[in-house]
Amino acid sequence: MMPVGPLMIEHRLIERMIALIAKEVRKIKESNAADPEFIAIAVDFIRTYADKLHHGKEEEILFRDLSKKALSAEHKKTMHELIKEHVLGRKNTKDLFEARDKYVRGEKDSLQEIVKNMEILAQFYPEHIKKEDKHFFLPVMSYFSKEEQSAMLNEFYEFDRKFIHFKYNDIVSGLDVIKKEMKI
Numbered sequence: 450m451m452p453v454g455p456l457m458i459e460h461r462l463i464e465r466m467i468a469l470i471a472k473e474v475r476k477i478k479e480s481n482a483a484d485p486e487f488i489a490i491a492v493d494f495i496r497t498y499a500d501k502l503h504h505g506k507e508e509e510i511l512f513r514d515l516s517k518k519a520l521s522a523e524h525k526k527t528m529h530e531l532i533k534e535h536v537l538g539r540k541n542t543k544d545l546f547e548a549r550d551k552y553v554r555g556e557k558d559s560l561q562e563i564v565k566n567m568e569i570l571a572q573f574y575p576e577h578i579k580k581e582d583k584h585f586f587l588p589v590m591s592y593f594s595k596e597e598q599s600a601m602l603n604e605f606y607e608f609d610r611k612f613i614h615f616k617y618n619d620i621v622s623g624l625d626v627i628k629k630e631m632k633i
């Protein structure tokens with residue numbers, strides 16, 4: 450398998466979550482109420498799976514190695530666009546989570562912010578994924594030899610293998626800090 454294989458498989462799960470987000474936006478508009486639990490799950494999915502795990506492999510391995518190659522002007526431009534889009538996705542996810550917090554605190558006008566950020570995510574991710582799947586991932590593989598592709602695939606697997614340990618180390622460290630600050 451080419452190293453972009455696992456990335457394209459991950460896109461299919463991200464698309465499923467994005468479709469659920471789009472469905473939830475329609476529900477919010479009909480009922481004029483948000484489901485904070487759904488938003489918390491969606492935000493965790495985007496932060497952990499789509500951003501840290503998936504964009505992590507793209508930026509820290511694939512794009513890192515591509516930036517060492519003599520890329521065409523078009524591929525260089527697309528890679529910069531993709532990186533900028535990751536930044537935008539992070540910002541919208543953060544804004545969505547903050548709007549959810551406000552909503553839970555009873556600030557009802559936060560519903561507009563929730564809808565706005567969910568709509569941006571639902572629109573942006575499918576376009577981002579299409580750009581990678583249809584116009585970037587396969588053509589840029591030609592910059593790498595078979596050996597380099599195989600080394601990259603192994604690095605992806607190693608990234609995945611370590612990932613769950615990083616995530617839960619982070620969670621425990623976060624709790625530890627909170628407990629120390631609160632002197633519990």
Ligand SMILES: [Fe+2]
Nearest residue numbers: 504507531581
């Ligand atoms: Fe991406």
Ligand SMILES: [Fe+2]
Nearest residue numbers: 503507578581
């Ligand atoms: Fe991607």
